Structures are given as structure tokens and as C-alpha cells.
Amino acid sequence: MGKGITSREEDYSQWYNDLVIKADLAEYAAVRGCMVIKPYGYAIWERMQAVLDKKFKDTGHSNAYFPLFIPKSFFSKEASHVEGFATECAVVTHYRLKNDGHGNIIVDEDAKLEEELIVRPTSETIIWNTYRGWIESYRDLPILVNQWANVVRWEMRTRLFLRTTEFLWQEGHTAHATQEEAIEETEKMLHVYGDFVENYLGVPVIRGRKTENERFAGAIDTYCIEALMQDGKALQAGTSHFLGQNFAKAFDVKFTSREGKLEHVWATSWGVSTRLMGALVMAHSDDQGLVLPPMLAPIQVVVVPIFKTAEEKQAIDTFIDALSTELKSKNISVKYDDRDTQRPGFKFAEWELKGVPLRVAIGARDMQNGTVELARRDTQIKETVEQAGLGDRIERLLNEIQENIFKKALDYRDSHITEVNSYDEFKAVLETKAGFISCHWDGTVETEKLVKEETKATIRCIPLDAKEEAGICIFTGKPSTKRVLFAKAY
């Protein structure tokens, strides 16, 4: 274990990388751009999975699983979809290796596949090809299916959690009889994501819609939640797409309606990924390490005993046993770190690095006084408190920490939404302050692209709650009816 991590001021990317590795969340694998998610990091992902999975089921969805490999021909069926993913696909061309006679293992050219298989970058095509066989009548609809899976996108540049070649996610794929119902589903799932990220990750998000330029390949409309990281860059934390009848038409999925007419099915898809882990790290952490919201922390309370003799240790053990039992009955996860191989100071630093929300330190002095020392990770404040009523106090504190972490991120986010009314102002804010910039835009792809070329900033979203307001586009001076949010993004 190293000592501390790079300061955020020095180099944000380096700081982030150090943090992910030193906090024991993940590391790069021996495969280009892929990562190993280590047990501690995976435990957090599992917590996210558990909460999301329940939310999906509560909204009527079921889990299913579809193949990793997708025949190449499926891809070309939806024109804009292929175009969006063509440049980042891993392709399987052979199915066998052989020994070349000189001790080298080579690809057996005789085992060339007739049709190449694409390792899924997303599953719309294979799922809609399957749905064709599942749907005949309006009575078969809606289909509300979610899949937990890994996908591969061969990006040029990778970043732990934010953009790895292979990543874990869930993808929901639903089929509906009407456009209204599909749009309703798209919006419903966006709000499931928004609530989840705010209430569990403690990261405030802006719910909005993507512009045509930033839309998912194959979607009619893309809804998104956008978060702000501590370096002032935006991060797309989740998306929910209204796919219209695009995939139904591409895969010939029709149903007979109540009125006896043959119609194409309406579709949605929505997903969040291990990228959320990156959001969690970049939204809350400090130079001492990770700061985990209690709702997702694998260890919510760590107890560090401080003792010299076996008798002292014995007394502490007895006390902590009772405390652990009480906390567990409150569904609070406790780790009693009574390793005798590390000293207390080391343990303090280590658990801080790993983001444990609350630490209890207890020594012979405390046992005499009937106290313990409580240290909050979020504020770094330590206080000595009575042992009596400790369980209830911890429970209250965890809730308070969860709220405080969210509030701190919210304050930061809100103070980094800047309204501007001219292009000069726009560029100045990007340079000096970053964050979201709220301004008028003429609604054209051309303008968005020109702004991106000049400033690297893109339209993160058109907020759902944007109010109608007459204005002029900061770039072209053409009329506009509402403000959009620009930012540099990950």
C-alpha cells in the first residue's frame, strides 16, 4: 500500500487512476484496454446491481440473457446503428488454433467462419432478431426484459471504469404496441436511473434529452442523466432510448393489433454500466482517497481496536461483539479490523483510502471512560462519544453522511452551472471555470459541431425542466426558445 495519492490539483487523470488502483477497486488487465475489477470494487458494483435489479423488477421487468456473439449480417440491418458502431467492433473470424509444426500456435486458416461474428457492443440487433419469434399479437406485448451482461467496444483510448474495452452493464430492451407506451417507458426508466444515481451514488444529475448529434445510433430520441465531476467535466451516467419502430422494421417484428391490423412494434432500450463506478470516484473522492456513500459502501463501519495487552484486547472484543450484533440487526455492515500485523495509524489511513464512511476507534482509555472515537470520512471530523446509544448514533450518522455527500456534490454542481448570453462569455467560462454552461442554441447540428470544433464542448443535454424563454443562439444569433447545457465531457 502506497502512501496517499496524487493531489487533484496536479493532474486529475493521474489522481483518478491512482485512486482507483490504490483504493483497490480495479487495475488494468494484461489485455489491451480491459480491466480487472478487484473484489472491493466489485462489491460496490454488486450493491449497485442489487438495487437496480430490484427497481427493474418493481417496474415489471424480468431478466433474460442473449448471446455474446452477433452475426455480422444482423448489424447491417439498421443503417444508422451499423454506422454508429462499425468502427469499434471486435470481430471473430476463426474458431480454431493449430500447431504450425515448429511449436508455434497459429490460427487455423481452415477454421475460417463463413460469416464473421461480432462481439456485442450492445444487443439491440440480436434481441430484436429474437423478438420477431416472440411477438405475433398485441397480447404478446409489452415485453419488458433486462439483461445483465458484458459488452465490448474497441475504443481508441481507454480509462479505468469510464471507457474500458470490455465493460459490464445492464441493458433493458422493451417492446410495445404503441408509441405512447414506449415513450412512457423510456421516460420512466430515465427517472429510475436518475433517482438511483442521486439517492444511492449521492451524485446529482440533470435529466434531459440528447441532441440529434449525440443521440444513440438507431434511436429516435435519447434521454440521459448527466453528472458533473470535480474537475468540471460532465459525465453521461445513463441513457434511455426511444427507438421508434426502427429495429422492428429492420428485423421485421410485427404484431396484429386489437383492430386486426398488422403493425410494427415500438421499442426502447436503456442502460447503465460500470461507468457509474467512475462517476462515484470522480464525484466525491478527495486527496485522502475514496469517499463512499453509505448506501453503496461494502463496509459501512470499520472498527479499529487500540490495545497493548491481551486483557485490553479481550475487553474491547466483548464490547465490539455486542456492537456488531446490534449494527447487523440494523442492516449495517461492520468490519472489525483487529489485525495485529498493522498499527492503528496505518489502518486509519488505509480505510480512509478505501472510503469507509464511518470509523470507530476504541482503546483502553475509551474502555475506562465508557467512550469511543467516531470519525466521519466525508467531513474528516472526529469526536469522542458515549458508548451508550452508539448503535443508534451510528445509524443516524450514516444517514447524515449519505445526505451530506449528496448535498456537497449538489452545491458544487449548482455553482458550476453558468448562464451565458454571448459566445465570448461562453469561451471564457469554459477556460476559467468549466462545468455546465446554460445558453441558447439555434437547434442545428452544424452549430453544435462548429462549437465543438472550436471549444471541445458539446451539448450534454436539453434539460427536461428547461423553461420556455425567448433568446438568441450565442453562436449564430438565430432565435431560440430554451437554454441547453454545454460542457466538456468524458
Add this chain to the structure above:
RNA sequence: CGGGGUGUAGCGUAGCCCGGUAUCGCGCCACAUUUGGGAUGUGGAGGUCGUAGGUUCGAAUCCUGCCACCCCGACCA
């Protein structure tokens, strides 16, 4: 995929120009003293110098190919 850079112990590095079998710190192991904020001392272990080839009596060092990673750009969740 374009431009730049770097590969030496688990991590961070010196050595490379000027060729002679690898330096230092952290970490690791043992023992002792320690234990309320990342302990100290003594001793010890750990290396295909990214990889393949070439030059040479001899290569971490010189030459060539390849690979990986990092940064910037383009691409993107």
C-alpha cells in the same frame, strides 16, 4: 488510427551518451523494541533489464523489427 513519450524486482527509479552481468527508495520476510494518525533498528529474500533478432570476446547500454503502456488529438458510455 495520427503525433509525442516510456518500458530495469510488487511499486517508483539510477545506470544507457562513452559496452564489462544492475543503483537507490518504498514494499516484502525474520527478530527485537513498539502500537491513540501511515513506527524504528538490525539482518535477509527478490531481476528472462518489454520482446525477437543483429553487431561484439562480452549488450540494460549500440542497431533493426515487434509488443505493451502513458500523454495529446480523432472516436466514444
